[in-house]
Amino acid sequence: MRKILFFLLFFLLFGFFGLASQAIVGVKLQELRFGILRDQLMNYELSSQTLRERLKQMFLSKDDYLLEVKVNVLESGIMNSETKGLELEMSWKDKFGLGVINVVRALNFKPFLELEEQQKTIIRLQFAFYMERTRKFSIASKKYDELETILEDSLADELAFTLLHNGYCLVMMGEREHAYVKLRKAVDLFPGTHYAENAELLIGFLQDGDKRKEDLKNSNKKPEELAYSLFQSGDYEETLKTLEALPELTNDQSYIKARSMEELGKTSNAVKEYIQLVKQKENKEVAIRANRRLLLIGNFYQENKSLVEFSKTEATKLGDEKAVAKIEEGKSLVLKPVIVEKILKEETSVAASPEEAKELAEIKNNLKDSLEEAKTETKKLLTVVEEEKIPIVKEEIALVEEKKPEPVQEVKEEKKQEKTIPAVVVKKNEPNQLQIHLKDGRKVVCEEFTSNGRIAKLKLGDFALELPLEMIASVNTIGSSVDKIFAVGKTDGTKLEMSQMKRNDAGEWFSPKNLEEKIQDSELREVISH
Template sequence: MRKIVLPLIFLLIILLFIFISNSIITVKLQELRFQISKEQLLNYELSSNLLREKFRQMLLSRDDYTNEIKLNITESEILNSRLTEARIQSSNNDFVFFIKEKSGMLIINIVRFLNLKSALKLSDDQKDLLKLQFSFYLERTRKFPLASKKYLELEEKFPKESSDYAFTLLHNGFCLALAGQTEEALVKLHQTEVLFPNTHFGENAKILIALLLEGKKRSDKIDETNDNDRAKATALYRVGQYKKALELFDKVPDRIKREDFMRARSMEEIGKTASAVQEYIKLVRQKEDKDTAIQANRRLLMIGSIYEKNKELTDYSKENAQKMGDLEIVKQVEEGSKLIKKAVIIEKLEQLEQNTNTEEGRELAELKKELESIQTSTKKEMKESVREVAEVRKEEEKEPSPPPEEEPVEEEIGPEMKQNFQKEFEVTQDEVKGQLKIKLVDGRNLLGRSLEFRAEKAIIKTAFYETILPENMIDTIIVESGSFFSNSRFKLETNDGQVFPATKATKKGNEITIKSQDGEIEVPIRRVRRLTLQ
């Protein structure tokens, strides 16, 4: 009997050892597979750098639609891939491990406990990763208060030294900043800088802090130097202080259309998209300011095609673009929209079955309920705007097309009339000289006293503020006359002190071609210091 029992015990021990070893190896392989897939999915360094670029774009080149679309395309690649999940039951997507995995996990965690290490929880890690994807989706779609709330929940779950924790801190700070909660944002960003020095998280947090502090400094200066709400609101908008700008625009009586646009854009930037859409629609329908109507329609197109994926809004803005002759932006947005990946997390939650028995499944079901609640709320907010769009489209279909406008006949002004005008009106120096009229590649025209080129940026200066654009946005420069007796010449100054008089300048590639009475001259853009009125 003993001869039989001992070999059986020995065989059982060997089989048990093989089973345990195999279980541990299986769990370790799954952990390795999870970590590799996670690294491929998250790409934290790209997300940190992109965050910085988004903030700069918002402050420095808010009307650069090409760059805005590119950022959205890149952003859709982050936290938006299907993770290789370790033996997950496909019937309900719950994180369920089989006996072998559970045995291996138990043994590994016993050893980790004896070594005073935290337990290994692959299913929890995968669940938290989905929540991180969900939070980032809310951020991408400009639901900043909701995204901040989800990031705050995740901060409690991640180890303080992990990259996941750094990501949530940095992005929570960004969302708070965009929602207008500057002080709270600075707290999160300072934490990121202190806890993760010499990393891309810390470096980008430092840059965002500098931008926020500069914004606060400018905001304080604006409060000191401007007496009326109108001037303050416009100046605050220019420096990216959208929440404060919106509060002041609401107080301004008899706003002009451009101010209404800045007010609507401020709403959009702080996440009040539905309210912004209603204001944009009003601006598109007005006839007094065509340039503002075009700008408002472009924002409707961006919201409908890129951010909210609303077909009714997209179709309406495309029809308006056709009428306004603004088709180039439609082509850009359509091409960009095709390249933006659909959020995988939304697909996963929509496919999740309601009947879930495990703890992980129940938590994911809660996440799905939250998504449905957000979607319902968003649809409710947008419902009024979309209904207004539908009504406007019906009205416009009934209205007959207006007859083409006749070109006004300009009467020639003689010397005597010029003298009478000069005597009757006191004209400022700017009115006499006029302003530089800078035509952009997207068809817009901007006016300014001077145009400077610095570090691949074009800086258009007026008496009150400056507008900074990427230099590749500049097309041509001429003089917009301030009065009938102003001249139409300006001058180009180079870095080495040369001055060229000109009547027109055209940017082609890395050169500016200036036209004068003596012919045309090509000047490399790196040599150009500025263009000013003569």
């Protein structure tokens, strides 16, 4: 009897350890896959590079419109990809393996592995960054504060990103002392990283601005000099207060006033000032700068066809057609926000806790309020356009949530998609260009792209767009050439010529005409149109 019990216990333990080891391997593979996809989606290094460019523009070169266009293009690719593949579907075996792993981690005094919580963190970060990009800094900062509380026991990239970007939002809100706390925490917790480098850069800019402002106040300088210094240091509220004390503004001071209002989200008021500056004849340089702001607002921040057409006409009069071409070229590369549609379609899980359901409802409400606010600002802008007697170009004003989401279609259905997805306009006599079809249905046209095995860098003119390689479904050429052939470079230095290439879920690239010749993601280095 004892032998039977012994063998039974032995087989039970053997079966338990066999099942546990198999389940643990499954969980670890899920964790690895999730980590790779997360890094590709979040693209933290690119976000730091973009923020650095934004800071340089904010404190050093406010009127560098090309840099601003570049930042907008880069920002549109950060945390703005389909999260297909990040959705965790854990079987009972995976949950068993996760439980075993967490028991072992608890015995070693390590925090639990929470894959589902990490997935929710990504959604929160995407939402906060979208709010930051659209200048809803108070909403973004609040969500970053919540994320900091959730992530405080970790030293992950998500916490570093949260601290750095929360500091930036607080600066834009005028809460500089609070911003210093977040930025210094980022420096202390993540020394030697690109997060710390950017935090120190922002702290340095703020300290220089504060010092200049204090020196000017103590030296009893004129209000106009103080206003310019405040504007250069990014203190837009104080800039406006100082300018209000002046009896009459010069064209340069009116431009600073308009720029400050624009940065504070008072777009329609800023546009009114810009239009007057464009129409004045005394200072051509100010007219050019103001007209470029109208082009940027009409194309990027508060899309308005009437404003764009007016600015294009004025640019011709001012001899600034090059700016129009560059801004429109950059506009064609900007990706539409995926997170908006994703959040608005998100359904509350049956298993979700009351707190999670409440948070999702709050995020949706914030997003809807933001869209309503954008709609209201668009109406105000239309009123300004009408008051200034600018010819009206018909355009629709509709909230994103009121539109029925387009179903994601396969690449084969290109003709149907062309009606709903904005395509890049290519002049008839241009050489071949690559048309990149993304998995979510969007298309991007570029001259070439390079790859490091994970990230594709698409180049068009003066601008570049980075996105995960796995987001690309297929590549073909468009242009005037009959052959429409492009070259594909591999890591070993060899080159292939193709007329079309597709990517399967295994990360292999192939030509529909030659299914046997396959290129792995890790082998792909460049694709160049002839």
